[in-house]
Amino acid sequence: MNKCERCQKREASIIVTGDGQEQLCVSCFNDRLSKDLGVQLESMPEEIVVNDHSKTRRKFVVQQRLYPNGLFLEATEDIEYGYQFAVHGEIDCNQEELFQKLVEKVKHGVHKQFTKVGKFLNGQTYHSIIGDEVVGRIDHDERRSSEPMIVIDGQPYTWEQLGEMVKSYEGFQLQIKFFDMTDDVE
Numbered sequence: 113m114n115k116c117e118r119c120q121k122r123e124a125s126i127i128v129t130g131d132g133q134e135q136l137c138v139s140c141f142n143d144r145l146s147k148d149l150g151v152q153l154e155s156m157p158e159e160i161v162v163n164d165h166s167k168t169r170r171k172f173v174v175q176q177r178l179y180p181n182g183l184f185l186e187a188t189e190d191i192e193y194g195y196q197f198a199v200h201g202e203i204d205c206n207q208e209e210l211f212q213k214l215v216e217k218v219k220h221g222v223h224k225q226f227t228k229v230g231k232f233l234n235g236q237t238y239h240s241i242i243g244d245e246v247v248g249r250i251d252h253d254e255r256r257s258s259e260p261m262i263v264i265d266g267q268p269y270t271w272e273q274l275g276e277m278v279k280s281y282e283g284f285q286l287q288i289k290f291f292d293m294t295d296d297v298e
C-alpha cells in the first residue's frame with residue numbers, strides 16, 4: 113500500500129482525482145475537505161465497545177469521512193469479516209448527535225441474532241436461520257472472487273453456506289432487498 117502523499121506517514125486509502133491525481137490517507141483527505149467545505153470535524157471517540165446478543169464483547173474502530181455530500185461515520189469491528197455499521201449526516205449536522213446515532217446503530221445491530229450453530233449426531237456442526245429472517249452485509253470473498261461473502265451476526269458465510277441454511281425453507285417465498293450501509297434495516 114502506498115504512503116499518503118501529504119503526510120508521507122499513514123497509508124493512502126483514498127484516491128482524489130481533479131487536476132491530476134493524489135493518494136491520501138483518511139486524515140489528510142478529511143483535512144482537505146474540511147478546508148474546501150469550511151466544516152470543522154470534531155474529535156470523537158476512536159472506538160466503540162459493546163456486548164452482542166450472546167454477551168460477547170465486540171470492539172469497533174470509528175472512522176470519520178467528510179464528503180461534499182455529507183459526513184459519514186463508520187464503525188468497523190476489529191476482526192476480519194466482522195460487523196460493520198455506518199451513518200450519514202448533512203455537512204452542517206450536529207456531529208455529536210451523529211456519533212450517538214452510530215453508537216445506537218451498533219448496539220441495535222449486534223443485539224439480534226439471526227443464525228445459530230447446531231450439531232449433528234456425528235458431531236459435525238451446522239448453521240441455521242433462527243427467525244425466518246436474515247440481515248447481513250455483502251462483502252468480498254478474498255479466496256473466491258466469483259462469489260460474495262455474506263456477513264451475518266458478525267461472521268462470514270460463503271454463498272454455499274448460506275445456501276445450506278436456506279435449504280430448510282424449501283417451498284417458502286423469498287424477498288431480497290438491498291439497503292445502503294447508512295440506511296436503517298427495519
Ligand SMILES: [Zn+2]
Nearest residue numbers: 116119137140
Ligand atoms: Zn496523510
